[in-house]
Amino acid sequence: MVQAYGADTGNGSAEQPQAGGSRFRSLLGRAARDRGIWRRGIVLALCSVVLTLVMVVHAQIPNRVGNLGSLVETFLPWIALFIPLLLILALLRRSATALIALLLPAVVWLNIFGGLITDKSGTGGDLTVATHNVNAGNPDPAGTAQQVAGSGADVVALQELPGGQVSTYEKSLAARYPYHSVQGTVGLWSKYPLSNTRPVDIKMGWTRAMRSTVKAPQGEIAVYVAHLPSVRVKLHAGFTANQRDNSADALGEAIADEQVERVVLL
Structure with a gap:
């Protein structure tokens, strides 16, 4: 005959789960x-x-x-x-x-x-600008122009404009932006008159930068549009940033010589 013995704990349960604090102390003790x-x-x-x-x-x-x-x-x-x-x-x-x-x-x-993570937007701005690289191989320049026009910006800069598509952008943006100028592969469209527009030499061999004075209601603003050269990582040369650095230096010198007090780079 087999006899079984059991201990009565008095609470009707053989085992109670540990409280959260006890479990945490147990983990700390185990770690120690x-x-x-x-x-x-x-x-x-x-x-x-x-x-x-x-x-x-x-x-x-x-x-x-x-x-x-x-x-x-x-x-x-x-x-x-x-x-x-x-x-x-x-x-x-x-x-x-x-x-x-x-x-x-x-x-x-x-x-x-860390300071760059937080929202930097503010109130009280009186001029909205936008910049966009349209991609020389863009299969739908008219659609891109419509999206740009829908941005609501007062001044728009476009980079990588192929010569054969400039007229498409001009027609699509004319209604919203009556003033514009294209210099080489970059262009500027504005709701306000432009003056003193000229290309900026950034040591590329062809025009990829320009400046123009926007006569906004709040006063004149010098707007620069630039498409700096890309950088490449090559096995034989490493990180090839020399051309980009030289172009950035040339652009910086042009901006430093600017006579208009307020300057925007797009």
């Missing part, structure tokens, strides 16, 4: 007893330190080897993408060292770029 929590994740912590150093000294990285400095400057904001990745890896490794080290790049990135 896990000596490896500080030893694991050293490599992840070093990665966080490297990211931090890149952001701190980015302006001092030279361009002598493959224009590395310009490459870092271009992708600097996107370093933030590594932070959640390192966070996930640190959690998987259960590494307190990696988690604490991750605070370094997070704080530095927020210090540099």
Whole structure:
């Protein structure tokens, strides 16, 4: 004969689930007893330190080897993408060292770029401008022009205008923008009169920049339209930004010599 004995706890239940606070204390206690929590994740912590150093000294990285400095400057904001990745890896490794080290790049990135995340729009503006690269191979220039006209902007700049499609943009935008000028592959359309319009030499060999004075109701505004050269990453030359840098310098010099007090670059 088999006899079974049971203990009566007095509450009708053999086991009660732990309260939230007790469970949290249990996890903390388990972490405190896990000596490896500080030893694991050293490599992840070093990665966080490297990211931090890149952001701190980015302006001092030279361009002598493959224009590395310009490459870092271009992708600097996107370093933030590594932070959640390192966070996930640190959690998987259960590494307190990696988690604490991750605070370094997070704080530095927020210090540099955090102010750009918030909405910068404000009230009281009296001139709306828009800029758009229409793409030289655009199969529907008329449709693009209609969308541009629907933006409601007072002044519109277009880049990469192919010669064979300029007339299409002129016809489509004429009703809303009675004043316009096209210089090379860039153009400016305005609700207000334009004057002193001329191309701007940005060392490209053909016209990809212009300036014009917009006679807005609030006063004259010098508007520059520019389409700077693209940058490329090549195996034999690295990050090829020299032509873009030279064009940017030439454009900056032209703007610095501008006589009109208010200037807009599109």
